[in-house]
Amino acid sequence: MSRTPIPPFAPPPPAPLLPRPERNPHEQRSVTVSRAGLPANALLELDLDVVPQRLHQQSDYNASWNMRTLIMMARAKMLKLESRPPEMIARGEEETDAAFDLRNEEHWASYFRKTVVSMLEFGHKNQTTFDERIGDERTRSFRSAAASNDLLDKLLGGDVEVSSLLDDLYRSHARRRTLIVSRACGGCPAHRREGSVDLNYAEPFAHGIDAIDPVDTAVFRERFPHLNVAAPILIPLAEPLETGIIVQILEDLVATFGVREVSIPDRLRSEAALQKLHTRASDGIVLLQSLEEEAQRVSAYKLARATVVTSGNVPEAMLLLDRPLHVLLVPSSTPDPFHPGRRIVETGANTLTVDQFKLGARS
Numbered sequence: 001m002s003r004t005p006i007p008p009f010a011p012p013p014p015a016p017l018l019p020r021p022e023r024n025p026h027e028q029r030s031v032t033v034s035r036a037g038l039p040a041n042a043l044l045e046l047d048l049d050v051v052p053q054r055l056h057q058q059s060d061y062n063a064s065w066n067m068r069t070l071i072m073m074a075r076a077k078m079l080k081l082e083s084r085p086p087e088m089i090a091r092g093e094e095e096t097d098a099a100f101d102l103r104n105e106e107h108w109a110s111y112f113r114k115t116v117v118s119m120l121e122f123g124h125k126n127q128t129t130f131d132e133r134i135g136d137e138r139t140r141s142f143r144s145a146a147a148s149n150d151l152l153d154k155l156l157g158g159d160v161e162v163s164s165l166l167d168d169l170y171r172s173h174a175r176r177r178t179l180i181v182s183r184a185c186g187g188c189p190a191h192r193r194e195g196s197v198d199l200n201y202a203e204p205f206a207h208g209i210d211a212i213d214p215v216d217t218a219v220f221r222e223r224f225p226h227l228n229v230a231a232p233i234l235i236p237l238a239e240p241l242e243t244g245i246i247v248q249i250l251e252d253l254v255a256t257f258g259v260r261e262v263s264i265p266d267r268l269r270s271e272a273a274l275q276k277l278h279t280r281a282s283d284g285i286v287l288l289q290s291l292e293e294e295a296q297r298v299s300a301y302k303l304a305r306a307t308v309v310t311s312g313n314v315p316e317a318m319l320l321l322d323r324p325l326h327v328l329l330v331p332s333s334t335p336d337p338f339h340p341g342r343r344i345v346e347t348g349a350n351t352l353t354v355d356q357f358k359l360g361a362r363s
């Protein structure tokens, strides 16, 4: 089947350069003007809702077609998919919760309808160039599919030990993508034929998380100079607890103080406002997990963190976490785990009242 490739976005957008080079000081963009009149390495913002000339109406299908075309061009190294940090919108003084949430949702919807790319191949509108690049990529993906097919044949043939096939499939020594496979199996046809089992499974060594950006706690230290961010900071909550207050504090911690990991009791999980905490973060990411989950597996990312304990003791491990900033919200009657006779909020100077916190967060 032959098919004329449709240039994905015709005519090409008139290079709206993103006016924020200061956001990315590490990336020096040299401005050399190419034949197409675009500065090389310039970022282009594309509207995924663009409709080709032969069609009349925008649809979700059209938008995903556009995105797929871009992904295909990226795989063929004609362009690079980039990203642009979202602009956070501030809440108006008179604005109600509902009005702000609506405006915020619309803001995010329009953010996700745009995508940012930098062009690597300026001849992409020339059909021969386009066909050549896509052809190369097609050959590459054909080879990769053929290799997977071989593996599947071997699996179905039943002659080769299954875990060795999975090892072949997943092991990778790509730079910064190292994946070591730990093999274990005791039930595949090869093993059954031999009558042997190999159930020894050693958890593989985890690679991959490196080049971690340092967490900036300057704003917190500046607003609360009397506190020590190297140790957990306690905010005692008046009892009975009010979920609304907990939510407000968490929102400020995320929006103003760079908290990116929040741990709450399971029962607070369904709070709608907590599900949307990430929209308050400048980078749009917050890890939200429950204390119950963490009892099974302690989180180890060195992120600024907030922990909410609503009843019982503070797990000792929570007080020993090594974090750039760790704020603990606890009912004021919570006992000190190390000296159950007294309350945890009486144990040190690293304590902040809710009012002090609010004042510092909004100043």
Ligand SMILES: [Zn+2]
Binding pocket: 161, 162, 163, 185, 186, 187, 188, 189, 190, 191
């Ligand atoms: Zn096996």
